[in-house]
Amino acid sequence: MKIGVHPSNLHLRIAQVWPDAFAALDGEFVTYREGRDTGRLIAEGKIDFGGTGSTPPITAALDGLKVKYIAASAPRPANGAILVRADSPIKTIPDLKHRRIGLVDGSFQTYYLARNLEEAGLNLADIERVEPEVNDALPALLDGRVDAWIAMAPRLENALERDDIRLLSRCGSTIPNRSLFWTLEDSGLDAETRLKIAQELARIGSEITADPHQAARRLVESGATEASLQGWEKVIASRDFTVIQADDTILTEQQTEAEVLHRHGHFDRLAQIYPQAA
Structure with a gap:
């Protein structure tokens, strides 16, 4: 097998x-x-x-x-989150409108994003999906190529230890994950x-x-x-x-x-x- x-x-x-x-x-x-x-x-x-x-x-x-x-x-409520830069003007999910979101598109991250947007009255069409290389996702967020990043373990935990990164939304019960x-x-x-x-x-x-x-x-x-x-x-x-x-x-x-x-x-x-x- x-x-x-x-x-x-x-x-x-x-x-x-x-x-x-x-x-x-x-x-x-x-x-x-x-x-x-x-x-x-x-x-x-x-x-x-x-x-x-x-x-x-x-x-x-x-x-x-x-x-x-x-x-x-x-279910894995902790394994997925939307992160932004600590100094980002993005404070809530509605603030993601017209923003560039880094994610692995076509993975559970797309569904997680869709449910978050839907709860805020938005649609996937209201944001721009961007797919950085795996090892480039955090740098892409830090240098502004994306405005938010959907991260998962263990990169999520690594990122949350940084002072220049802020948690916008945890997966929680948004999706079964x-x-x-x-x-x-x-x-x-x-x-x-x-x-x-x-x-x-x-x-x-x-x-x-x-x-x-x-x-x-x-x-x-x-x-x-x-x-x-x-x-x-x-x-x-x-x-x-x-x-x-x-x-x-x-x-x-x-x-x-x-x-x-x-x-x-x-x-x-x-x-x-x-x-x-x-």
């Missing part, structure tokens, strides 16, 4: 370096650049499943791929195998929760340079690594997101996520 791993999915990054992870499923970890490539890589047979935020599987469905949801993390683990119907992972994947993700998650220091150490030793050992341990210890099998609640959340992003014009048509065949 080929398990896709990219830098933004912390659960699978740790699983990749965790003792005996997916051994019973003959798991082989395949590294790739970013979550938005997941659907394509499954379709090409390069991976069998991956983990992303909530938006890529909806995009895959709209691209004509038959998405199968395997499992989902607990889960990691979703999914595949495609054509990948050949039957219902029994998908259940075993969900159970293994849950097992690994419970072990990570029991020993965040070991998880952080293994990440750093594998070359995860985005944070220090202490920084990674703080991120891991503060996160709920619970994983559940995908159920009606997850599919309903996905359908809601599809409707919101269609309403905002991010998607040109409405994806039908729910119900999903077994």
Whole structure:
């Protein structure tokens, strides 16, 4: 079984370096650049499943791929925030109108932004979405190439330690902000195998929760340079690594997101996520 791993999915990054992870499923970890490539890589047979935020599987469905949801993390209210410069005139979400927002467009960050704007009576069309390179996002905010930046762990925690950065909005309950683990119907992972994947993700998650220091150490030793050992341990210890099998609640959340992003014009048509065949 080929398990896709990219830098933004912390659960699978740790699983990749965790003792005996997916051994019973003959798991082989395949590294790739970013979550938005997941659907394509499954379709090409390069991976069998991956983990992303909530938006890529909806995009895959709209691209004509038959998405199968395997499992989902607990909500992650702390892993996402809108940041501005400390001296920025932007004080509230309505102040984002006509501003340049740095984000990974087509990730959960687009949905998070859309919901924030919607609550303020705005639309995605009212702002300009800009996508800096990952390592250039903070410099882009500091030098004014973007007016606000949507950040996630561990760069979020690193940025919040600075005096020249100010928090505008935390993810909180704005969106569920889960990691979703999914595949495609054509990948050949039957219902029994998908259940075993969900159970293994849950097992690994419970072990990570029991020993965040070991998880952080293994990440750093594998070359995860985005944070220090202490920084990674703080991120891991503060996160709920619970994983559940995908159920009606997850599919309903996905359908809601599809409707919101269609309403905002991010998607040109409405994806039908729910119900999903077994």
